[in-house]
Amino acid sequence: MNTLLEVALVTGGGSGIGQATALAYGKVGVRTVVADISAAGGEETVRLIREQGGEASFVKTDVSRSSDVEAMVDVAVQTYGRLDFAFNNAGIANKQGGAIVEFSEEEWDDIIAVNLKGVWLCMKYECRQMLRQGSGSIVNTSSILGQVGRPAQSAYCAAKSGVIGLTRSVALDYAKHGVRVNALCPGPVRTAMAMDPAIHGVMERMIDATPMARMGEVDEVAATVLWLTMGRSTYITGQAITVDGGYTVG
Numbered sequence: 001m002n003t004l005l006e007v008a009l010v011t012g013g014g015s016g017i018g019q020a021t022a023l024a025y026g027k028v029g030v031r032t033v034v035a036d037i038s039a040a041g042g043e044e045t046v047r048l049i050r051e052q053g054g055e056a057s058f059v060k061t062d063v064s065r066s067s068d069v070e071a072m073v074d075v076a077v078q079t080y081g082r083l084d085f086a087f088n089n090a091g092i093a094n095k096q097g098g099a100i101v102e103f104s105e106e107e108w109d110d111i112i113a114v115n116l117k118g119v120w121l122c123m124k125y126e127c128r129q130m131l132r133q134g135s136g137s138i139v140n141t142s143s144i145l146g147q148v149g150r151p152a153q154s155a156y157c158a159a160k161s162g163v164i165g166l167t168r169s170v171a172l173d174y175a176k177h178g179v180r181v182n183a184l185c186p187g188p189v190r191t192a193m194a195m196d197p198a199i200h201g202v203m204e205r206m207i208d209a210t211p212m213a214r215m216g217e218v219d220e221v222a223a224t225v226l227w228l229t230m231g232r233s234t235y236i237t238g239q240a241i242t243v244d245g246g247y248t249v250g
Contacts, residue, residue: 006230007080009033009073011063011122012090014041016191017141019048020218021087021225026054030085030230033076035061037090063090063118073125083129085229088122089141091115093193097152108155115159116166123170127179135178137229140167142183144244150202160185164240171238180237182228187244189216211246 008025012018014036025032026049034049034056036042042058049056057079061072076083092114096107119140130136145153146160167183174181188194188206194215195203207215224243227233242248 005082006030006084007033007076007082008085008087008229009035009076009083009126010087010089011035011061011072011118012141013045014038016193017186017189017218017221018087018089019045020222021089022056023048023052024219024222024226025085026052026056028226028230029054031080032056033072033079034058035063035072035090037062061090063088063122064113066121069118069121070125072122073129077129082133083126084133084136086122086126086136086138087141087225087229088119088126088138090118091141093196094153094156099152100154103154111155112159112162115156116162119163120166123166123181127170127174130179131174131177133178136180138170138179138181139225139228140181140183142167142185142240144185144187144242144248146183147185147240147242147248167240168238175237180234182233182236182238183240184221184225184228185240185242185244185248186221187216187242187247189218189221191218206247209247209250210244211250214245216243216245 008030010022013022013034022032022034022045034042034045039060046056046058059072059075061068142163143160145157146164164183171181
């Protein structure tokens, strides 16, 4: 592949795994559209990509809003002419949490809107463009909590499980049309979200249950995304790829 002609879109690209992945695309010459609800974070990622010699643009996006997502994909195509790779990574964690009888309907709606509906909307418009081209590869961020349960995480687990099911269904829709769709299931990874003092105890317990006995690093996850989209993974679609230091098999 001639990476100088390739274009990637990364949602949640203003921090954490999304930022690391956008930077990784930039390093290999892929023109990158960084989308985030935070203008400061997204613009900083673009600055870092350009600083390392890459080409990037930022578009402020709320992935739970159809109009924002459609405009995001349109910006990518209008700016660079095509869309080859998409990493649908934007997501939020529980703010309050609690068992289901204590969980607020408002927080449920927020988590589902961003973590599940947001992925659905992104694929709706990304796939439309990729079908026009006859090719494309999408990775959706799920979680190990899409594969296993966790106390006080009903909405998050439901959304991330839904991402896996959604990924499989869309992969089947377009397997014959040159568009591949896979899900990524990270375990505990060193991000600002994971290091939030409010969930410190949860992270410590997860690390204790991880055979590698450490958190993952954002660059390790980014490398997996690049392999799934532009590496020698051309016969892989509809899969949930787990990057968790052995947590789910320990």
